[in-house]
Amino acid sequence: MHDSPERLHALDAVRAFALLLGIVLHATMSFMPGLIAVGWPIADRSQSEFLQGTFFFIHVFRMTMFFVIAGFFAHLLFHRRGASGFIRDRLRRVGIPLVVGWLILAPMIIATLIWAAWGSPPPAPPPGFEKPALPFPLMHLWFLYVLALLYVVVLVIRQLIVKLPNADAIRARADASMGWLVRSPVAAMVLAIPVATALHFYQPWMVHGGIPTPDMSLIPNSPAFIAFATAFCFGWLLHRQTTLLSSMQRGWVAYLATAIVLTSVALFMVSDLPSGFFAKLEGLPRLAYAVIYGIASWCWTFAIIGAAMRYLSRERPVVRYLADSSYWLYLLHLPLVFALQQLVSEWPLHWSVKYPLIVSVTTALLLLSYRAFVRSTYIGEVLNGRRYPKGLEKGLERPSTVVAAPATSHSHDPQKTLASLKAVKKRYGSTLALDGLDLNVGKGELVAVLGPNGAGKSTAIGLMLGLQRPDQGAVSLFDESPESLAARRRVGVMMQEVALAPELRVRELIDLTASYYAAPMTAEAAMEMTHTKELALRPYGKLSGGQKRQVQFAMAICGRPQLLFLDEPTVGLDIRAREMMWSTIRELVRGGCSIVLTTHYLEEAESLADRVIVVAKGRVIASGSVDEMRALVSRRRVSCTTSTPIAEIERWPDVDSVSSTGGRVLISTARAEDVVRRLLAADATLSDLEVQRAGLSEAFTELTQEAA
Known part of the structure; x- marks a missing residue:
């Protein structure tokens, strides 16, 4: 996974597009002559073949595309949080909206449909209709139910594969097959085989409806489950090799042209069937239609993902805001759309006026409700994983246009500040952790921050990383708030206390970390630079303490950060590994990377640092080069060979x-x-006498003792 956070923005935009298209799709239903003919209760007096065709086009690809993105982000989340964290997150962000949403929305939807059908006889069931097993009106929330089923299925299959003795070989073959498939011109045709087969052999299939919506039973119909499971698994595997997204990006125009042609052919094949929406095809036309429909669905999916990669790679505040709000909008839109459709159904206006009015009013009202009741509340935290403070759109102040890559040659300019704390105070209850601290990091320098335990070093680093906020003073990271996404993308971090998923392999961890940066190294380059290539396929939980630190170092540098925070980086390393890490650190500084180093190994700071900052009791008590630190103290080192x-x-x-x-x-x-x-008085045979000025260790000891 050598992808960037911008590419994740593109895929998040695709996910939002699929959800928001649901409003566009459902708003067409009261204007569709074919749907009205089969007894749909909300019937507008102004009918539209165009909107019926629009419904058909959208329905071909929308949910296939959605489940691809859902699988992609599910794999990302699983490897970020592990199995238990993944399950907790999905229960909160899928399970709660499904249960609570159904309890609130289902009565509203049913009441609206009863209002629309009042006084009309119930519609006749379609020919050959059979009551589904375990009937239940999932409404438009069926996608959450199917997602939950797919999470269970994929986790079970993954667990079974992991326990196999040849699990690594199976994964390697899967990745190789996935790579061949996505790069192949027949990708859409191969992926269409499962859904085309399922549709062809599904006896109740009404061809005009495409993939039957699994909204009326707790047991999804076979074509829908097979189609969406295929899409979900494709997305899951795609996240293992996100460089494959570039193939979709390069071919999006061809995929789009093919999708339009095939969808038009499919629509033509069913548009004049005598039974309308209840129509069925048989024999070879049925198979041909199923194949064309399946290929069109995947061509649309590849085309839209590729176009998003091409044009929506950069973070855009409006797009991100819509992406954040799209989940809320889709959950609540259906009763509002149905109510507006019924309200305007008898108005003497053309559909070209009423339809956009329904879409725009629905969207506007739901966006206002999102802003007022969701974005900054617990609801927003459940739906989006976070809540935004009112009046503060974190990370959305401006689009991030900076590419986080260091200069190709050494660029040392301490006058250019990359990160700073100015007169910062921070308390934890009655404890004053920082007392008016001033600290800055210049371009291209390695700053060692030293201090005894409890001096405030970790608090200062946490403030610069945006993990905490100061009580007083100012914090800046690349001239922005440390909470800015654009600033954070230019930073790498190696903390002392790290909890990573033990079942992930080293390459997977580095790939995952690289996926958040704009111009990352390849996993191979990061492992080569940090001497961890031999660990690539080993599970993180099976590594020694020193090996884990080396892997964490590779994860910290794989994004080519301009500013790197290293907290006790060589703890647990043997002498050889420590020297190799020092060499890599020097190479990074020569390449223009600024580094903040906290360490208890004072010889490490003495060997690496351009500047040393000594912190005690929440204040900077000394700052300067290693030589300047030595000059601040009066101690000397005396060494000799003596019998005393x-x-x-x-x-x-x-x-x-x-x-x-x-x-x-x-x-x-x-x-x-x-x-x-x-x-000399005690030992007349004394030899090899040397007197040297104090080292950094003695300077540190004297300075901190004076501060105490």
Whole structure:
């Protein structure tokens, strides 16, 4: 998955398009002469063959397209949250709307239809009609019920495959077959085989209705379930290789032309049948119609997805707002549409006036209700996964046009600030975590943020990442709010505490992370850069602690971030792995990436940092280069080879610490001259005497002790 967040915007727009088309579709029903002839209760005095054809065209592809996108996002969600998180999310965002929506909307819809049919005899059932098993009026919410069934089926199948000894080979063959299929010119024909077969052998099939809507039973009819299951599984597998979307993007014009031609042919085949909407075909014409219908459905799907990839890849505030609202609009539209249809049915106006009036009034009223009662409330959180504070459209301030890729050559400009905290204060209850903190990160520099536990380092990083908000002061990320989507896309993060789905393989995790960025590396490039290629097919949960940190590093850099946050990146690594990570970090800085490093390994900061910031008690107590930090303190390092016991040296005045390594004694002191005199007096055989200025470790110790 080497896709970008912009491409996800495109697919989210397609999902919204499918839902909003439902309003357009259902608003045609009272104007359709064929539907009125079979007893539909809401009959407008102005009938339209054009709107009947519009209904036919939309019905060919709308739900196939929707279930492809549903499968795509289901796979994304599953691999982001794991099985348990996926189930909880789907129960909340699909289960609750299905149950609560039906309890509220079904009585409204039934009441509207009774109003429309009052005084008229009930319509006769179509010839050969058989009452379905487990009848239940799902209404237009049937798509949520079918989605829930598909979630169960796919999770069960996946679990069975995972337990097979050749599971990796099965997945590899599935991916290879998927790649061949999408790139092949016969993709639509192959994908049409299941639905065409199901339609051909479905005896109650009324051909004018295409795929029968499974809205009247808890057991979906076979053509609908097969068609939508095929689409859902296709979307699920597509998310495993989102680079395949480019094939649809390249071929969208050809797919669109083919879809229009085939749909026109299908409409022509059924338009003059004597039984109208109850008409059936038999023999070869029935099979031909089923095949044409199935191919047209997939050509429309590929064409619309490809066009969206081509023209809706960038985030657009209006499109995103409509995408957010589309779920609400579709859930509530049907009783309103039916009521408006019945209200205007006897008005002496042409359908070309009444139809757009119904669509526009319905859409306007539902958008107003979304704004007033949904977007900033718990309902919006259930439907969209989040609620927007009133007056603040997070991440929608402007379209994101910046491509998050570092410069190809080193560009060091500390005067250009990428992230900053200005006079920031942050409290947790009575604890003051940050006390007027000022901190900035310049372009192309590696800033090491050091401090004792509880100094406020994690809080400061959380503010710059938009994970928290300050009580006072200002936070900026690329001159925007850190909550801006455009700013966040330019950032990579490797936190110390990370919970990732243990069953996912390393390549899948890197692919998933890369899918959120505008110009990511390939998974192979990220693994090559971080020396994790040999881990590509291993489940994350089976890795050692050090290997997990290496994988997390690959995930942090795969999006080519301009600003990278590394929180204790080398914890758990052996010496060789640590040195390789240091080398990669230096390479990133040379490439123009700015890095914020928090670490307890002071030699790490000393080796890598252009600038060191020492934080204590929520304030910056020192800032400068490593050499400038050393110059701030009076300590010196004295090293020598001596027979004087370490325990004796420790008791000398002015000795801060003593250690031994490689046969040499290392002493830290603020009065080096006095310590050297005592060493020489105590051991006449002393040799290899060296006196050096303090390292970063001593400077850090002295600075934080003074702050305490």
